[in-house]
Ligand code: ATP
């Protein structure tokens with residue numbers, strides 16, 4: 379974590395070839411009262427390559443936003459990063475002092491948050507807010523900043539008059555597009571995007587997504603795109619990371635993972651979406667995510683998995699390769715083609731629901 383190279387202003391500073399962000403063994407816990415901690419992120423490792431969009435998906439509460447906020451140093455005070463490294467272009471983001479980190483923010487690393495209204499300051503005009511990082515980090519003149527702002531707005535399909543508006547004068551979709559433009563204005567190498575369209579209506583979502591895709595094609599910026607919307611991730615991401623209960627359970631090129639999921643959780647997640655390929659019927663995963671204050675010893679998905687064995691309850695599987703850059707944390711990855719077939723049927727998950735009901739009845743003392 380020590381010995382990070384000095385901040386470079388060139389566009390190609392020291393780093394690992396091809397890898398822009400390298401996260402290793404990241405663990406984050408929240409103190410939740412009475413001495414208890416929730417293991418929100420547990421030993422997560424992944425890379426974001428240059429010029430790629432990497433999707434981070436999973437059920438609500440699986441730790442996606444916690445990963446994003448750790449990168450941006452936006453975690454609340456009750457969070458502790460207990461282990462891990464996050465190297466952006468070879469510099470450990472967790473080890474930088476606050477001043478070094480501020481220099482990196484906007485210029486190398488930026489953030490598009492979910493809530494466009496609260497992310498913009500209501501009392502400043504949009505153009506002034508967008509110009510602020512430029513003036514602070516690049517010391518550009520007012521005139522030049524205004525020109526850059528107008529260009530940045532044009533890139534997301536907004537005209538220059540938006541610069542003189544206050545946030546409340548814009549629609550939700552326009553505000554979200556302003557945030558996209560703002561995050562990209564200093565041409566950072568990595569943009570972390572957290573559910574950028576979730577709060578918007580369906581039509582506006584499509585519009586914002588269209589602009590996002592256009593911006594992405596025209597820039598060489600990499601994106602870490604957090605979303606629970608698999609349809610969106612399939613459309614915009616090159617690679618995908620799947621989290622479950624704070625752990626990374628599958629990763630790989632998006633087309634591989636979407637066409638041939640190797641972890642039973644990913645199968646359930648994908649086959650629950652109407653337009654997904656490969657599902658004979660729509661399925662839903664019964665049960666709930668484990669309590670992160672008392673995570674199970676073995677695979678966190680075992681309780682809800684149609685294929686779990688004793689081994690799964692006892693031992694957390696490591697990520698294992700299924701070829702072509704795809705990996706899944708399942709003891710039985712080699713059986714994934716047969717599992718896919720079974721997991722695409724509703725009755726397979728129905729059996730899990732029966733199993734969970736019996737377990738609950740046993741716990742309540744009525745076998
Ligand atoms: P969503 O899809 O709902 O946005 P997520 O995958 O982004 O979910 P996180 O917000 O990272 O999930 O939350 C991960 C876990 O950490 C959850 O169990 C959540 O309850 C817990 N958590 C998140 N923020 C806090 C907090 N400030 N204090 C305590 N626990 C928290």
Ligand code: MG
Nearest residue numbers: 442443444573
């Ligand atoms: Mg979230």
